[in-house]
Amino acid sequence: MSPAIDARGISKRFGSGIAVDRLSLSVAPNEIFGLVGPDGAGKTTTMRMLAGVMRPDEGSIVIDGVDVVKNPDLAKAHFSYMPQRFGLYEDLTVDENIRFYADLFSIPARQREDRAARLLAASDMARFRGRLAGQLSGGMKQKLGLTCALIHTPKIVLLDEPTTGVDPVSRRDFWRILYDLREEGVTIVISTAYLDEAERCHRLALLHEGRLLQCDTPQALKARMPGAILLVASKQPRAARAVIAPLAGVTSTLLVGDNVRVTVDDAARRLPQIAKALAESGVPFEPPHLAPTTIEDLFVTLEKPLGAAA
Amino acid sequence: MSAAADSGLAIVARHLTKRFKAFTAVDGVDFEVRRGEILGFIGPNGAGKSTIIRMLCGLLRPSAGQILIAGIDVAKRPEAARQRIGYMSQKFSLYADLSVAENLRFFGGIYRVPKDKLAERMAYAVAMAGLAGREDDLVSTLAGGWKQRLALGCAILHNPPILFLDEPTSGVDPVSRRRFWDLIHDLAASGVAILVTTHYMDEAEYCDLIMLINQGRIVASGSPTELKHTPLGGRMLLVECESIGRALHLLTGAKGVRDVAAFGDALHVLTDPDGETSIRALLAAGGIAKVDISPIEPGLEDVFVNLVARPAAAAPTP
Numbered sequence: 075m076s077p078a079i080d081a082r083g084i085s086k087r088f089g090s091g092i093a094v095d096r097l098s099l100s101v102a103p104n105e106i107f108g109l110v111g112p113d114g115a116g117k118t119t120t121m122r123m124l125a126g127v128m129r130p131d132e133g134s135i136v137i138d139g140v141d142v143v144k145n146p147d148l149a150k151a152h153f154s155y156m157p158q159r160f161g162l163y164e165d166l167t168v169d170e171n172i173r174f175y176a177d178l179f180s181i182p183a184r185q186r187e188d189r190a191a192r193l194l195a196a197s198d199m200a201r202f203r204g205r206l207a208g209q210l211s212g213g214m215k216q217k218l219g220l221t222c223a224l225i226h227t228p229k230i231v232l233l234d235e236p237t238t239g240v241d242p243v244s245r246r247d248f249w250r251i252l253y254d255l256r257e258e259g260v261t262i263v264i265s266t267a268y269l270d271e272a273e274r275c276h277r278l279a280l281l282h283e284g285r286l287l288q289c290d291t292p293q294a295l296k297a298r299m300p301g302a303i304l305l306v307a308s309k310q311p312r313a314a315r316a317v318i319a320p321l322a323g324v325t326s327t328l329l330v331g332d333n334v335r336v337t338v339d340d341a342a343r344r345l346p347q348i349a350k351a352l353a354e355s356g357v358p359f360e361p362p363h364l365a366p367t368t369i370e371d372l373f374v375t376l377e378k379p380l381g382a383a384a
Numbered sequence: 385m386s387a388a389a390d391s392g393l394a395i396v397a398r399h400l401t402k403r404f405k406a407f408t409a410v411d412g413v414d415f416e417v418r419r420g421e422i423l424g425f426i427g428p429n430g431a432g433k434s435t436i437i438r439m440l441c442g443l444l445r446p447s448a449g450q451i452l453i454a455g456i457d458v459a460k461r462p463e464a465a466r467q468r469i470g471y472m473s474q475k476f477s478l479y480a481d482l483s484v485a486e487n488l489r490f491f492g493g494i495y496r497v498p499k500d501k502l503a504e505r506m507a508y509a510v511a512m513a514g515l516a517g518r519e520d521d522l523v524s525t526l527a528g529g530w531k532q533r534l535a536l537g538c539a540i541l542h543n544p545p546i547l548f549l550d551e552p553t554s555g556v557d558p559v560s561r562r563r564f565w566d567l568i569h570d571l572a573a574s575g576v577a578i579l580v581t582t583h584y585m586d587e588a589e590y591c592d593l594i595m596l597i598n599q600g601r602i603v604a605s606g607s608p609t610e611l612k613h614t615p616l617g618g619r620m621l622l623v624e625c626e627s628i629g630r631a632l633h634l635l636t637g638a639k640g641v642r643d644v645a646a647f648g649d650a651l652h653v654l655t656d657p658d659g660e661t662s663i664r665a666l667l668a669a670g671g672i673a674k675v676d677i678s679p680i681e682p683g684l685e686d687v688f689v690n691l692v693a694r695p696a697a698a699a700p701t702p
Contacts, residue, residue: 106648112557113528211429238555241428241583242685243692246645250632253646257629267555270586270685274647282557292648307609312573328562329569330589331608370586373558 076139078103078230078261079124084133086119093119095284096133101263101277106256108275109265110369115281117265118158121234124263125155138229153230158238160219164208168199168218171207172225179226186225193221196254197247213244220251231255233264237271249274269369280373287376296367299375301325302341303367304348306334307360317355318348326374335365392418393452394546394577395440400449402435402600409435411600412449419545422568422578424591428692432600433581437548440579442466454545467496472539473550478531480524484515487523487538495542502541509537512567529560536567540576547571549580553587565590585684594684598692612682616654616690618642623651624676625667634670635663643690652680654690 079101086094094116101107109117122128124135126146135142138152162171169190176186194200197217202210207218216236224231233252237245252262264275272278273292280287280295288295308314315334319327323344325337338344345362352359395417402410410432417423425433438444440451442462451458453465471477478487488506497505510516513533515526523531532553540547549568553561568590572578580591588594589608596604596611604614625631628646635644635653640662643654653663660677667675682690 112560113555115557213429239429242585242688243428246689249646250636253629253632257627257633268584268586269558270584276648312569326562329565331591331594333609370558374562377557377559 075103077101077136078105078138079107079263080134080136081120081124082134084120084123084130084135086116086123086128087131092284094123094130097281097284097286098133099279099286099289101261103261104256104259105276106252106262106264106274108272108278109263109281110267110269110272110275110278111281112267114283115267116284117267117281118234119284120281121155121157121232121263121265125153125157125232126150127155152228153232154223154226154228155232156219156223156234156236158234160216160223162207162215162219162222165206167204167206168194168210169203171218171222175222176225181226189225189227190221193224193251196251197221197244213240216240217244217248217251220248224251224255227258228260230261231263233262235265235267237266237268245271269373272369278369280369280376282373282377288372292369295369295372299367299372301337301339303365303371304336304338304341304345304362305365306336306348306352306362307332308334308352309358313355313357314352314359317351317357321347321351323347336362337371394419394421394454395579396450396452397436397440398450400436400439400451401447402432402439402444403447409600410439410446413597413600413602415595415602415605417546417577417579419575419577420572422572422580422590422592424588424594425579425581425597426583426585426588426594426688427597428583431597433597435600436597437550437579437581440548441469441471467542468544468546470495470539470542470544470547471550472535472548472552477535477538478523481522483520483522484510484526484534485519487534488541491538492541495544497542505541505543509534509541513537527560528556529563532556532560532564533567536564540571545576547576547578549578551582551584551587552580554582554584585688588684596688596691604687604691608684611687612684614687614691616642616682616687618654618656619659620680620682620686621653621655621659621663622678622680623653623663623667624649625651625672625674627672630670631667631672634666634672638662638666641666643686645686645689652686654682654686 077100082098083096084094085096109120111117123130126142126149137149140149140152142149172190199217237248277291279289306314311329311332311334315327315329318324318334318336323339328335341364348362393416397413397415400410400413427433439446442458442465454468456465458465488509492502553564582588593607594611595602628649631651632644632646635641640656640659645652664675
């Protein structure tokens with residue numbers, strides 16, 4: 075099957091800085107593909123280039139068989155793009171905003187009514203159809219933006235950080251809509267700075283400073299993380315950390331709430347050593363246990379050699 | 385330092401209430417933050433978090449209740465109370481077209497750091513942020529992690545015993561974020577009380593204590609570990625099967641299923657105690673036969689979503 079999106083060696087420079095550096099990625103039809111990285115990683119620039127609103131300095135982009143760099147206008151019929159700040163009309167109601175976008179995309183009246191009703195129900199927004207967009211909370215605005223962006227039925231949607239500033243409850247509604255779309259056969263590219271959210275995607279591209287660090291499924295990425303993570307709960311986490319940090323085989327320690335998160339080279343070997351050191355120190359602790367690796371753990375190990383931390 | 389601060393209580397809020405006409409934004413909230421404690425306020429948009437912070441800062445007068453900041457009654461001496469607070473919001477606090485030193489001097493002025501102390505405090509902030517040698521660089525040229533640490537440096541220039549952080553690390557790269565939280569823990573260890581507001585669960589995890597706020601009330605509180613063990617009235621199950629989108633539909637709103645969320649090729653399902661059997665039956669009836677189900681520990685997000693009352697209308701129409 076030919077990819078839904080095929081970007082090869084795309085770069086974008088702004089002045090002397092490089093925002094995106096020879097990035098290549100291929101998105102399969104009907105997957106939820108995540109562009110993941112911190113602010114400044116190049117997510118938005120990449121999205122803009124994919125959407126054909128910004129020309130790459132070099133490289134090629136093909137979406138659904140159409141060359142976006144050469145024919146941006148032709149390509150636009152094949153996808154829907156929701157930029158970070160979606161253009162809602164604050165002095166129009168929810169319904170009026172939807173109608174406006176439906177007109178823009180020339181959606182027949184019957185179809186738009188069905189679709190709007192479904193999208194609003196899925197995002198728990200049906201009660202607010204008469205409310206002015208300017209009076210919606212941040213999360214509701216984002217959901218309305220998504221509804222407007224999806225009022226036509228695209229094969230591919232590009233969503234640039236749609237959940238920034240959105241609380242977990244609304245975020246779940248949001249993801250529910252994305253999985254519904256996927257059920258309809260839509261391909262979804264979504265960018266996020268939240269690494270925990272990344273786990274909801276089928277495949278991830280981890281971006282840092284404009285470059286692609288890794289690209290794979292969340293499970294495969296996490297499996298690549300060297301070493302293991304041990305969690306040590308303690309009533310005195312700071313004291314526990316001071317005992318653990320200098321021990322052999324401990325790569326890093328992190329205080330997370332009432333736990334110390336310890337990265338070790340070899341869990342089986344280090345676990346008893348850590349327990350012994352803590353017992354001898356008199357610091358209270360719960361028996362250490364193995365914790366699942368997160369995308370953030372992997373990101374930290376990948377990012378370190380790039381010299382981000384002084 | 386006043387008696388209340390010596391007693392270890394940095395912030396005391398008693399029956400704090402704020403009404404806007406008929407709407408009660410904050411409804412009889414009680415809490416305390418001790419010196420050296422990191423308290424996280426989490427809650428959905430519009431839960432009342434920022435209204436509480438505005439009242440703590442003396443920017444908004446409570447309809448009822450009392451606030452003590454380092455022992456000072458905010459209603460009586462708002463200026464003096466504000467002097468005890470450092471405030472950092474990652475997104476808005478720095479001037480991009482001023483240099484590092486200019487930003488620090490500017491905030492030194494705002495926070496009225498005495499002239500003879502300013503040089504020493506600026507040196508401390510620069511060293512903490514890892515910006516030695518870059519004092520004359522424009523803030524706009526700094527990467528996110530440095531900006532964030534500089535914003536922290538500005539917020540604590542006047543050596544406040546209380547620090548407010550508003551989504552301090554959202555969007556920052558993970559290495560910088562971990563370094564930032566190390567700095568926060570050091571500040572806490574030196575006795576500073578820290579109040580974090582966020583709706584990102586991975587940020588909330590770093591706090592010693594979390595208060596979940598919804599519709600103006602505290603609906604749950606405890607350490608992150610305690611909160612994760614909050615009885616949700618059911619079991620969290622990891623359900624792996626094909627056609628996740630369809631499975632999501634089949635299970636949403638079904639009898640015995642309280643909540644479903646998709647994660648890649650799996651679902652997190654909160655069910656009644658005997659939920660496994662009914663999940664299998666529901667999926668089989670929808671033509672999904674091959675199903676793996678295993679129990680998992682709920683994450684903070686699961687707890688959050690399930691404690692925040694959701695209207696029944698949330699179920700999508702297929």
